[in-house]
Amino acid sequence: MVELFPSKEPTSTKQKILETAIDLFSVNGYSAVSVREITKHVGIKESAMYNHFKTKDEILDTIFDLFRNIQKRALPPIDKLEAILAVQSPQDFLAQGFENFRRTVEDPVLVKLWRILNIEQYRDARARQIIRQEVYVGTIAFLEEAFRLMVDKGRIKPLEPRMLAFEYQYPIFSIMTEYLLLKIDDQDTTDLDELVKAHIQTFTQQVTT
Amino acid sequence: MVELFPSKEPTSTKQKILETAIDLFSVNGYSAVSVREITKHVGIKESAMYNHFKTKDEILDTIFDLFRNIQKRALPPIDKLEAILAVQSPQDFLAQGFENFRRTVEDPVLVKLWRILNIEQYRDARARQIIRQEVYVGTIAFLEEAFRLMVDKGRIKPLEPRMLAFEYQYPIFSIMTEYLLLKIDDQDTTDLDELVKAHIQTFTQQVTT
DNA sequence: GTCTATACGAGGATAGAC
DNA sequence: GTCTATCCTCGTATAGAC
Numbered sequence: 001m002v003e004l005f006p007s008k009e010p011t012s013t014k015q016k017i018l019e020t021a022i023d024l025f026s027v028n029g030y031s032a033v034s035v036r037e038i039t040k041h042v043g044i045k046e047s048a049m050y051n052h053f054k055t056k057d058e059i060l061d062t063i064f065d066l067f068r069n070i071q072k073r074a075l076p077p078i079d080k081l082e083a084i085l086a087v088q089s090p091q092d093f094l095a096q097g098f099e100n101f102r103r104t105v106e107d108p109v110l111v112k113l114w115r116i117l118n119i120e121q122y123r124d125a126r127a128r129q130i131i132r133q134e135v136y137v138g139t140i141a142f143l144e145e146a147f148r149l150m151v152d153k154g155r156i157k158p159l160e161p162r163m164l165a166f167e168y169q170y171p172i173f174s175i176m177t178e179y180l181l182l183k184i185d186d187q188d189t190t191d192l193d194e195l196v197k198a199h200i201q202t203f204t205q206q207v208t209t
Numbered sequence: 210m211v212e213l214f215p216s217k218e219p220t221s222t223k224q225k226i227l228e229t230a231i232d233l234f235s236v237n238g239y240s241a242v243s244v245r246e247i248t249k250h251v252g253i254k255e256s257a258m259y260n261h262f263k264t265k266d267e268i269l270d271t272i273f274d275l276f277r278n279i280q281k282r283a284l285p286p287i288d289k290l291e292a293i294l295a296v297q298s299p300q301d302f303l304a305q306g307f308e309n310f311r312r313t314v315e316d317p318v319l320v321k322l323w324r325i326l327n328i329e330q331y332r333d334a335r336a337r338q339i340i341r342q343e344v345y346v347g348t349i350a351f352l353e354e355a356f357r358l359m360v361d362k363g364r365i366k367p368l369e370p371r372m373l374a375f376e377y378q379y380p381i382f383s384i385m386t387e388y389l390l391l392k393i394d395d396q397d398t399t400d401l402d403e404l405v406k407a408h409i410q411t412f413t414q415q416v417t418t
Numbered sequence: 419g420t421c422t423a424t425a426c427g428a429g430g431a432t433a434g435a436c
Numbered sequence: 437g438t439c440t441a442t443c444c445t446c447g448t449a450t451a452g453a454c
Contacts, residue, residue, distance in 0.1 A: 013437080028332050032240035034429060047432075048438050056430070119331050121390060122324055123237050128390055136387060163407060171379035177386070178345060181330060181337055198372060206415065222419075243447060257420050259449070 002070060002109040014052040016042045021059045026112035027184070029119045030060050064126050067113045071134040074100065075142050081149060090155050093146065094168070094204045101172060101196050105179050105189070115180050135173075140165045156207040164207065171199050211279060211318040223261040225251045230268045235321035236393070238328045239269050273335050276322045280343040283309065284351050290358060299364050302355065303377070303413045310381060310405050314388050314398070324389050344382075349374045365416040373416065380408050 004015055020041045024033040035056050039049050053059050076084060085093060104110050120127040143165035150156045156164075175192050182189050213224055229250045233242040244265050248258050262268050285293060294302060313319050329336040352374035359365045365373075384401050391398050 026331075029238060029240055029328075031238055032332060035431085036428075044437090045439060046430080047440085050431070051437055115331055119238075119328060122235075122328050122393065123241060125394075128393065132390065163411060166404060167380065167408065167411065170383040171376065173383040173386075174379040177382075181341065184331065184337065185334075195375060199376065202372060202376065244449090245446075253419090254421060255448080256422085256450075260419055265448070 001107055002066075002113075004066065004109070013042065013044065013048070017049060017052055018059065018062060022063060022109065022112050022116065025060070025063070025119075026115040030116070031123070060120070060124075061126070063113065063116060064130060067117055068130055068134060070110065070113070071130070071138075074104075075139065078142055078145050081142075081146050085146065085149055085153075085155075090150050090208060091204055093150075094200055097168065097172060097200055098196050101176070102193070104176070105183075111180065111183060114176070118177065118180060139169055143169055159207065168200075168203055172196060175199075210316055211275075211322075213275065213318070222251065222253065222257070226258060226261055227268065227271060231272060231318065231321050231325065234269070234272070234328075235324040239325070240332070269329070269333075270335070272322065272325060273339060276326055277339055277343060279319065279322070280339070280347075283313075284348065287351055287354050290351075290355050294355065294358055294362075294364075299359050299417055300413055302359075303409055306377065306381060306409055307405050310385070311402070313385070314392075320389060320392060323385070327386065327389065348378055352378055368416065377409075377412055381405060384408075 004018055017038060020038050021033070024038060024041070035046050035049055038059075039046050042049075053062070104114070117127050117131055121131050122128075140162075144161045147156070147159075147161035147164040147168075151158050151161060175196055179189055179192050182192070213227055226247060229247050230242070233247060233250070244255050244258055247268075248255050251258075262271070313323070326336050326340055330340050331337075349371075353370045356365070356368075356370035356373040360367050360370060384405055388398055388401050391401070
């Protein structure tokens, strides 16, 4: 679970503002949510908000920072990969993709953060940069190196590491988006869980046999 | 190319409003664009806009209709599949995914419509419904039936049609999103073209050999 | 169809008292 | 830190003249 302000005062006004903003931005988007609306939910006047954040945009900026920091820790550093793969079979390594997926979608705050980033990425260059670097580029670089190592040690079929990374990860990105949408209307998402599982199984079989 | 009002008066004010709205919504999102801003670009007063659309929301609604109609024609009807596959090899059929992708991203209006739908889908139930039905459900149903037919006739390996549809299409959805993002900053997208091509090639090889 | 004029609530943000 | 009061701009929308 994501702690917004780990080990600080538990429910400061600043945190309440941030939590409320996350709630509202993740449903209506930054532009359609007003400072009035946020502070009304928190139970303070608009002016009081400006003691905690200089502008409305600074709230969004804080949210982006939060997501960036979480995302940075989502995967182990690339230089630890060799050690990880020394004690983990390719099957187990690949199966972790499902755990990562579950860990994200099970965390309500993280789901909201993902939604905000997805909504704002078209309008906001910061969001776009985070999505591109921390998500797309970061994940593919990590996986590419993992597959390269596995191929080099002859633990999987000798296919192109970059293509393997893509074929493994990109379907999961799409499912993630679908998940974020379904959850808005409180629709059932067990099919998506199964889909991720089946995809990883299919993929694992293709590269190991 | 998408014609907004096929064979009507070529550049009516209504069309100019619609085109401008598409331009602006696709960059800043519906909520962050004002009627003032739209009409300023068109060269009329705010009040004049209301002779063409009852409300600002009606502009968005028109945009959704437009996208829905385009999307409906993006794929042949499912009951034509048998005839199509009778004259087309699995290889050629699958290669069409690349043509479809190219046709979409080459059309500037279509790219903007996609962006608008992607931005608004979280906030707007209509957008969400279109994305789910016309895009996700529609495409997968089409492909699933195609693969079912190909499997039944022994033209590809006997794998699960639904999984094949997913493994074929979902990576392309992700690339599409990435494309929409890259193009905002006018970045190069030839890598993505190659990625789609390579994916379809990889996939085709897996199911036919 | 477009314009001017106008309504009027909502928008972000600040000053200054407590 | 929070409040009241206030600023001024922007937001959608309408009425009525041309």
